[in-house]
Amino acid sequence: MTLSKKKYRYIGIYLSGRLSLNKSAIIEEISGRYLGLFGSIDYSKANIRIITINNIPNTIVILKCRLESLTNTLISLNLIDLKLMVISISGTLKQLKKKILAFLGYISENQKDLTFNFKDS
Amino acid sequence: MGIYDSSSPAIEKDSLVLRMENTKQGITTIKKNFFYLYYQDFLGNLDNTYANTDILIINDFFNPKNLLRKLSGKNIGFEFLISKLRYLDTSQVGRWFSYMKYFYGLCKRYEHQLILSSGAKNIYELISSRMINSILDKLEVSSTEYWSDLNQWLSRKKRGMIYDSL
Numbered sequence: 001m002t003l004s005k006k007k008y009r010y011i012g013i014y015l016s017g018r019l020s021l022n023k024s025a026i027i028e029e030i031s032g033r034y035l036g037l038f039g040s041i042d043y044s045k046a047n048i049r050i051i052t053i054n055n056i057p058n059t060i061v062i063l064k065c066r067l068e069s070l071t072n073t074l075i076s077l078n079l080i081d082l083k084l085m086v087i088s089i090s091g092t093l094k095q096l097k098k099k100i101l102a103f104l105g106y107i108s109e110n111q112k113d114l115t116f117n118f119k120d121s
Numbered sequence: 122m123g124i125y126d127s128s129s130p131a132i133e134k135d136s137l138v139l140r141m142e143n144t145k146q147g148i149t150t151i152k153k154n155f156f157y158l159y160y161q162d163f164l165g166n167l168d169n170t171y172a173n174t175d176i177l178i179i180n181d182f183f184n185p186k187n188l189l190r191k192l193s194g195k196n197i198g199f200e201f202l203i204s205k206l207r208y209l210d211t212s213q214v215g216r217w218f219s220y221m222k223y224f225y226g227l228c229k230r231y232e233h234q235l236i237l238s239s240g241a242k243n244i245y246e247l248i249s250s251r252m253i254n255s256i257l258d259k260l261e262v263s264s265t266e267y268w269s270d271l272n273q274w275l276s277r278k279k280r281g282m283i284y285d286s287l
Contacts, residue, residue, distance in 0.1 A: 016245060033211070036210075036211030036214075037211055037214060037215070070255075071255040071258055071259070074251065074252055074255045075252070075255050075256065075259065078203070078207075078248055078252050079203075079206050079207055079214060080207060081207045081208060082245075083243075083245040084245060085244065085245050085247065086249065086252070089251070
């Protein structure tokens with residue numbers, strides 16, 4: 001019998017200031033949306049977890065989920081009413097951390113030029 | 122679509138498409154020769170001919186068959202805003218997905234273009250193409266086909282291109 005290793009994806013998420021204080025609310029919201037949209041069986045297979053790593057600021061949260069459930073996880077993430085932004089998705093934490101640090105570097109360099117609210121033309 | 126930033130001279134003009142509300146056609150702007158399309162919100166009026174409208178924004182569920190059939194040949198883009206889904210309850214989101222499958226079929230039949238856009242009003246509502254592909258996947262629409270159709274639709278619109286003369 002061939003045993004294949006389960007593949008996971010890590011999703012780097014940038015949180016608005018207020019949200020970063022309550023990370024457990026994020027997993028509750030995502031789980032609620034996921035359960036509603038795709039059901040409890042699919043949710044249990046997705047294995048969604050929050051991962052904690054060193055040297056990452058409070059405004060970043062990393063989610064881990066099964067590769068097969070990535071599409072559903074992304075849909076759930078983007079269809080919740082929370083101020084968060086998916087920065088990057090990666091198969092390894094090392095790569096994800098690199099991308100997160102690059103993103104944070106860009107944010108701090110361009111803080112003045114960033115527009116958080118858009119206007120209609 | 123919908124990016125408007127006149128302070129970025131480095132942006133390649135062909136890589137941006139501006140959208141402008143149809144009722145504001147006479148307004149002088151500083152678009153500096155960017156290609157732009159006219160949009161209008163669909164308010165349920167089936168008698169309107171939607172002249173000079175490139176994009177109709179659909180905000181509510183309605184029976185689309187008569188409208189799409191009536192506008193057949195006008196090559197209209199029907200735009201749906203993903204940001205609206207954030208505020209719908211789960212059953213309404215499910216209804217939206219079912220509606221969209223039906224709508225996409227009608228778009229294909231009557232040669233219109235389905236447009237999924239973020240509808241972002243702030244930075245947190247922006248979504249990536251990966252996310253749009255995920256939604257297309259759930260709609261059982263090939264993302265390759267969708268993006269290729271969208272490119273072709275934009276090219277066709279560009280043939281009758283409106284550039285600002287300023």
